Amino acid sequence: MEEFVGGLWDKLITRTAYRGFPKERVELKEMERIAPIFFRALGGDAGLSIRAGTATTQGARRSWLERIAGIGDKVELAWADEATLYLPLSIDVFPERALNRELYLWLIALAAHDVAPHASWIVRNQQATLATLQALPGLAVRYRKLVDAEIARRPDPAGMELATAAAENTIRAALREPGSIDTFILGREQPAPVPLWLHPEPPTAGGEPRKAGQGEPQQPEGSKVQKDAEARKRRAQSVDVPENKSPFMLLFRAESLFSWAEYVKVDRALDEDDNEDAARAANDLDFLSVANDGKTTSSRIRFDLDLPAEADDDLVLADGIPLPEWDFRKQQMQPAHCSLQMLVARDAEPCDLPQALRGTAKRLRNQFQALAPQRSRLRAQASGSDLDMDACVRYAAEKASGVPVGEPGLYIDSRNQSRDMSCLLLADLSLSTDAWINNSARVIDVIRDSLLLFGEALSATGDRFALYGFSSVRRQNVRYHLLKGFDERYNGTIRGRLAALKPGFYTRMGAAIRHSAAILSKQKSARRLLLILTDGKPNDLDKYEGRYGVEDTRVAIQEARRLGLTPFCVTIDEQAGDYLPHLFGASGYVVVRDAAMLPEVLPRLYVQLTEAQ
Incomplete structure (x- = not known):
């Protein structure tokens, strides 16, 4: 009973002391679709993802009710680092839901125009505000509404000590007239936080970096x-x-x-x-x-996760293939920075298609046969094996009537109409594919079934295609698995290699894309599709993570496009919308929400991509 009454009292005092408006709250998850698009459309760094930040200690004076309830000592503000824009998990500072939503949009716009990141806190936010209003004059009316609402909720300087009141008035002046304040003198107390501005002291990782050789454990x-x-x-x-x-x-x-x-x-x-x-x-x-x-x-x-012994590893077909890598911090290409090994399964035995996939494979083959090259009769040709009687009659009639005619096409020619298409599918075989989907199947099993059905479907079209997989352990060991080359027929041997697939290590995607692009660019087809199948972000044990890995992958994709290839990504990563638009463009990827449907989605997607080209 004592605990029950105490819980009720805690809820009552907390609800009474809380200054926000919970009923008008807007959650970040409600903005997760529009926020990245809005940020990039306003000129924000396209490489930044958007996440919820953490509440930080604000230091301003709290009311006695807040002190009793133990709340109000922390606040959520917006800030950005080199990889992410952090926004409050929720906003309920204003009594109107529309204003809380407008505050989200304003913070996104402000972060996109942070033109003086190294200036003092108050100058930086004023400069960002001026840059935002200059670039987006349509936001001026909305900004004024936010300022009026913010000033109305701020503590009254009339009841403050003189120096503290002067600091509060300075903040109010900076909000009303951005650019009018050059210095800020802190009073005896910290001023109330300003939710319309970026964080004055963004959270950073503290402590000294770990010394080399200390063996920092890495999460798989x-x-x-x-x-x-x-x-x-x-x-x-x-x-x-x-x-x-x-x-x-x-x-x-x-x-x-x-x-x-x-x-x-x-x-x-x-x-x-x-x-x-x-x-x-x-x-x-x-x-x-x-x-x-x-x-x-x-x-x-x-x-x-150490590399297996040579006797237990796959067969090495080529070792030490040097590949460059882009360092986005230095903004330069590092030549021969990575080393790639071409591998093939050592003990893969030829096998038939699994029984569970045969029905689907038969249906796909029947559908894909319509894409196969077929012999067609072309009329009104300059040469051919048969006379085109309709063209001959038409030519004779026009000549007899005195109508001038050019070179007549009087023959029928039979030709094979080829699609002239080459596709290389690159599959992510990193350790993350060992995860389970709804406790029914592993991701690697779904990828294996997808590749099997993809091979069955494309073998019915006559299109040239190749299958490869990749994983990595640092830059010296980019493992590139041959599943089917362009010069190999799809048969039991290829199915055996696919059946032998197993989860690998990490995801150094840039190197794998560069080598795939080099292979595909040698094909003489008019259309060349580089299809990438993955379940997550670029990642490796060394510095190849976060923004570094994303930017290297982006540069590798741009290189592939310059070679005349068409890169396209298929992913089952639910967070892919944060980074794939930056990598492949708005129409260069697709997210498969239900990973279990990937085996059937992949062949259908191929048809859409090749018909649209």
């Missing part, structure tokens, strides 16, 4: 299918594990009893273990301290 790429329940950006710092050489002595002073939870060594058997209390505690921390004691499960997994 399969963990990328795990989702942060709140999709938040958290601040973290790297620390050393405290050593307690005297196990019978406390690691803290007795008078600091209430702060003992700042460091707790937790032994969790699995990363997937749910702990609601831990998640709630994490939300209350300004920094998450991360330490490496060398005894984690990840370290053992990393050992399992």
